[in-house]
Amino acid sequence: MADIDLSCVGKTFAGTPALQDITTRFEDxxxxxxxxxxxxxxxxxxxLLAGFEAPSSGQIRIGTREMANAETGANLPPEERNIGFVxxxxxxWPHMSVRRNVSYPLEIxxxxxxxxxxxxDAALASTGLEAYADRxxxxxxxxxxxxxxxxxxxxxxxxxxxxxxxxxNLDVALRATMQGVFTDFHKRTxxxxxxxxxxxxxxxxxxxxxxxxxxxRIQQFDTPQxxxxxxxNRFVAEFVGRGTVVPVQEIKQDGSAxxxxxxxxxxxxxxxxxxxxxxxxxxxxxxLTISESGDLRSKVARVTYMGGKYLLETxxxxxxxxxxxxxxxxxxxxxLGVTITTPWAFSEE
Amino acid sequence: xxxxxQSGGSRSEARLLSAILVIAICLTLAPVxxxxxxxxxxxGSPSLTLMREVLAQPSTLNALxxxxxxxxxxxxxxxxxGAAFAFLVALTDLRAKAALVFCLMIPMMIPPxxxxxxxxxxxGPSSVLLKTLGIAPPLGAPQPLYSPQGIIFLLGIxxxxxxFLTLRAGLRSIPQDVVEAARISGAKGLRTWWQVVMPLTLPxxxxxxxxxxxxxxxxxxIPAMLGIPAGYATLPTLVYQKLAxxxxxxxxxxxxxxxxxxxxxxxxxxxQRLCQSRQKLHLVGSTxxxxxxxxxxxxxxxxxxxxxxVFAILVLPMFGLLATSLVPAYGVSLRLDTVTLASxxxxxFRQPVTSRAFANSFGLAVGASVVLVILxxxxxxxxxxxxxRLARLFDSLLDLPYALPGVVLxxxxxxxxxxxxxxxxxxxGTIWIIFLAYxxxxxxVMFRPVQASLKQFDPAMDEAAxxxxxxxxxxxxxxxxxxxxxxxxAGAILVFLTAFNELTVSALLWSxxxxxxxxxxxxxxxxxxxxxxxxxxxxxxxxxxxLMALIQLFSRRFPKGVVPWQT
Numbered sequence: 001m002a003d004i005d006l007s008c009v010g011k012t013f014a015g016t017p018a019l020q021d022i023t024t025r026f027e028d029x030x031x032x033x034x035x036x037x038x039x040x041x042x043x044x045x046x047x048l049l050a051g052f053e054a055p056s057s058g059q060i061r062i063g064t065r066e067m068a069n070a071e072t073g074a075n076l077p078p079e080e081r082n083i084g085f086v087x088x089x090x091x092x093w094p095h096m097s098v099r100r101n102v103s104y105p106l107e108i109x110x111x112x113x114x115x116x117x118x119x120x121d122a123a124l125a126s127t128g129l130e131a132y133a134d135r136x137x138x139x140x141x142x143x144x145x146x147x148x149x150x151x152x153x154x155x156x157x158x159x160x161x162x163x164x165x166x167x168x169n170l171d172v173a174l175r176a177t178m179q180g181v182f183t184d185f186h187k188r189t190x191x192x193x194x195x196x197x198x199x200x201x202x203x204x205x206x207x208x209x210x211x212x213x214x215x216x217r218i219q220q221f222d223t224p225q226x227x228x229x230x231x232x233n234r235f236v237a238e239f240v241g242r243g244t245v246v247p248v249q250e251i252k253q254d255g256s257a258x259x260x261x262x263x264x265x266x267x268x269x270x271x272x273x274x275x276x277x278x279x280x281x282x283x284x285x286x287x288l289t290i291s292e293s294g295d296l297r298s299k300v301a302r303v304t305y306m307g308g309k310y311l312l313e314t315x316x317x318x319x320x321x322x323x324x325x326x327x328x329x330x331x332x333x334x335x336l337g338v339t340i341t342t343p344w345a346f347s348e349e
Numbered sequence: 350x351x352x353x354x355q356s357g358g359s360r361s362e363a364r365l366l367s368a369i370l371v372i373a374i375c376l377t378l379a380p381v382x383x384x385x386x387x388x389x390x391x392x393g394s395p396s397l398t399l400m401r402e403v404l405a406q407p408s409t410l411n412a413l414x415x416x417x418x419x420x421x422x423x424x425x426x427x428x429x430x431g432a433a434f435a436f437l438v439a440l441t442d443l444r445a446k447a448a449l450v451f452c453l454m455i456p457m458m459i460p461p462x463x464x465x466x467x468x469x470x471x472x473g474p475s476s477v478l479l480k481t482l483g484i485a486p487p488l489g490a491p492q493p494l495y496s497p498q499g500i501i502f503l504l505g506i507x508x509x510x511x512x513f514l515t516l517r518a519g520l521r522s523i524p525q526d527v528v529e530a531a532r533i534s535g536a537k538g539l540r541t542w543w544q545v546v547m548p549l550t551l552p553x554x555x556x557x558x559x560x561x562x563x564x565x566x567x568x569x570x571i572p573a574m575l576g577i578p579a580g581y582a583t584l585p586t587l588v589y590q591k592l593a594x595x596x597x598x599x600x601x602x603x604x605x606x607x608x609x610x611x612x613x614x615x616x617x618x619x620x621q622r623l624c625q626s627r628q629k630l631h632l633v634g635s636t637x638x639x640x641x642x643x644x645x646x647x648x649x650x651x652x653x654x655x656x657x658x659v660f661a662i663l664v665l666p667m668f669g670l671l672a673t674s675l676v677p678a679y680g681v682s683l684r685l686d687t688v689t690l691a692s693x694x695x696x697x698f699r700q701p702v703t704s705r706a707f708a709n710s711f712g713l714a715v716g717a718s719v720v721l722v723i724l725x726x727x728x729x730x731x732x733x734x735x736x737x738r739l740a741r742l743f744d745s746l747l748d749l750p751y752a753l754p755g756v757v758l759x760x761x762x763x764x765x766x767x768x769x770x771x772x773x774x775x776x777x778g779t780i781w782i783i784f785l786a787y788x789x790x791x792x793x794v795m796f797r798p799v800q801a802s803l804k805q806f807d808p809a810m811d812e813a814a815x816x817x818x819x820x821x822x823x824x825x826x827x828x829x830x831x832x833x834x835x836x837x838x839a840g841a842i843l844v845f846l847t848a849f850n851e852l853t854v855s856a857l858l859w860s861x862x863x864x865x866x867x868x869x870x871x872x873x874x875x876x877x878x879x880x881x882x883x884x885x886x887x888x889x890x891x892x893x894x895x896l897m898a899l900i901q902l903f904s905r906r907f908p909k910g911v912v913p914w915q916t
Contacts, residue, residue: 040431064582079818085813089809091809091812104814108818152817153817255733
């Protein structure tokens with residue numbers, strides 16, 4: 001097991017930058033999620049870690065070994081990195097049985113026959129695949145195939161496990177089960193895991209820390225809770241959770257508290273910034289209360305039943321659309337009063 | 350995120366790629382280049398004198414005219430036959446399509462000298478079959494096939510499969526919704542065909558026509574067997590006659606002739622490429638279900654007609670061949686008391702030259718298949734992984750030795766190997782020159798199916814092995830080879846099949862002791878041993894059909910695009 005260190009890593013494809021200036025550190029034993037819309041560079045980053053691509057600039061270090069260095073041109077080939085990789089397509093070798101798929105990494109490392117059997121049995125047992133050992137991959141279901149892929153990458157005791165959207169091809173029910181499998185696996189092995197996904201619920205549910213990526217850069221790298229409650233910029237605020245970003249019209253420092261004018265209403269805000277630099281706030285459903293006396297007038301534009309509660313999309317008099325949650329049902333077109341309570345404020349350059 | 354699959358991996362891949370690429374380029378493109386140099390130089394300095402001289406000879410111009418006439422009209426015959434079959438098989442609800450397709454592929458796989466031999470056995474005054482039926486023309490009447498018309502007719506039959514295949518592939522890529530939309534708009538039967546299907550298939554029809562013309566132009570077996578007795582020389586037979594008559598002293602002269610054929614062929618190939626690139630435009634929609642327009646009451650008559658044609662061009666000549674091989678002497682009619690297996694026994698077990706030829710052809714065919722598998726599999730894989738500029742250039746040129754007429758490649762090989770650089774040694778006259786020529790000629794036959802299967806291969810399979818620590822060699826051995834083995838096997842059988850029967854290349858390169866089966870049949874017929882030639886030809890036809898059936902049997906296990914008649 002090892003930590004992963006990236007410094008100033010960049011990657012361009014035919015002149016187009018896919019990754020820019022990534023400097024970050026994944027701690028030993030952490031479960032990291034790389035989250036972002038498609039084309040944001042998350043898969044490229046993963047493939048750089050695995051060695052399938054060489055960085056155009058910067059250095060990558062895993063544990064004590066330097067894996068790639070664009071300045072010296074050094075790039076350790078994937079087969080020498082001792083890394084586990086779980087593919088979206090599973091990439092099981094169709095001509096090998098489940099057992100052979102799992103034992104193949106050990107064969108390459110020239111383990112003795114007895115050792116191979118012992119480790120393979122252990123890996124199959126820990127993924128619940130003992131009964132399927134002699135089947136061919138084509139006879140397995142999607143979830144079972146994913147388990148084989150997982151067993152195959154953990155059998156050789158890799159220093160990090162990289163997962164490329166491993167649940168994208170599974171149905172919703174199976175996805176929840178497999179999330180459990182991954183978290184259990186992480187707890188038991190303590191392996192450093194880097195998990196690429198575009199599904200924020202998946203990232204929130206499993207990761208210790210999430211790197212939100214956009215346009216080839218890491219926009220924010222924090223715990224799921226911090227990402228949700230204290231987004232650094234507009235992209236993170238809008239991409240993570242349901243939120244509306246509105247500009248701050250006027251702000252003043254009041255001792256330790258900050259007081260801002262938002263959509264015409266005076267509210268307390270929280271921020272990590274000096275009051276003078278704050279420019280926007282993020283309004284999540286938690287920040288909005290619906291009441292007759294609310295100082296913000298708005299009209300219900302759409303009502304969605306969420307099971308036990310309703311999500312209201314409302315439009316204020318000045319045209320901003322806000323999301324609020326209620327237990328009571330409202331009709332489309334109804335006039336409401338909304339109160340804003342301590343939203344998160346940030347500066348947007 | 351699809352464009353990210355190129356630059357990964359290790360330096361060993363780059364090294365192996367360059368190593369195999371260099372070998373492959375030396376093998377396939379060096380001879381062609383050498384030929385070009387020969388044509389435009391005179392004793393080492395650039396000169397076009399020789400070229401001008403040879404091109405001005407009346408025999409050259411006559412042969413060129415004959416070549417263009419036979420190849421041109423032959424292509425026309427192929428076009429009519431092949432297109433009719435392709436439209437009917439691909440668009441309508443005929444029954445037993447698979448059997449029909451298989452039968453239509455057989456003419457392409459049967460070597461041309463056997464086609465020519467078999468047809469001469471069912472026509473003319475001494476045909477055993479006609480005598481037996483009592484309808485032979487009187488003795489002294491001419492053999493009608495020993496004429497330009499005969500050559501044209503047989504070239505047409507020999508190459509109709511090419512038109513059939515390309516057109517059928519083009520028809521299959523037409524989305525069914527396009528035809529359904531035409532019908533729902535009210536277009537009926539032939540109108541749909543003429544206004545919707547035809548315009549969409551024109552590019553593939555043109556591409557097929559161009560490549561058929563090039564193949565007919567390079568055909569040696571048919572004009573040699575039919576044209577030489579009639580004194581009607583085409584360019585390939587002119588080259589053969591000059592070289593056979595005067596040996597390597599006329600090498601410079603025949604290289605000019607070879608370049609002339611090559612130039613006409615390259616024009617055809619370029620035309621075909623142009624047509625094929627235009628074919629890929631604009632066709633969107635599902636092609637999953639093949640079209641099956643109902644023929645209604647016409648179905649049975651159409652089926653009977655098609656199978657009659659198949660019988661006439663496939664089975665009838667084989668009966669002629671069989672009949673000739675079963676009589677004691679050519680010209681005797683076949684009756685119960687004259688049936689004898691003497692020719693079979695003689696040619697298969699007594700003649701030392703045939704057993705030698707069997708050994709030679711078998712060895713050459715197996716050797717070429719094995720070497721080509723070893724070369725093409727890693728090369729196709731690495732070229733798929735690392736699309737370097739050199740690799741892409743090679744990809745666009747590697748069909749040349751196969752597409753160019755065999756005569757051109759043979760002359761090129763002689764030029765390249767008659768005096769090995771830096772030594773006094775020569776490969777001319779040895780079996781090795783034929784072997785190297787086969788490797789060059791059949792490179793594409795092996796490479797394309799393997800490439801087609803590897804294109805459908807998930808790169809993650811290889812990356813998964815890489816991430817668990819497998820070296821390039823281990824990955825090739827444990828993952829890539831087993832997964833592309835079916836395609837490689839199909840390619841190897843195809844190479845074997847074509848090499849086993851090959852005549853054009855070996856006709857110019859053989860010498861005593863290195864005869865191939867193709868050469869032996871040609872020589873037996875030439876020296877009047879028609880009975881033995883027929884027996885040997887029948888044997889080869891059995892081998893060909895058996896091997897084709899073997900591929901057909903396993904065709905469901907091959908990835909799409911591997912079996913050439915199942916595109």
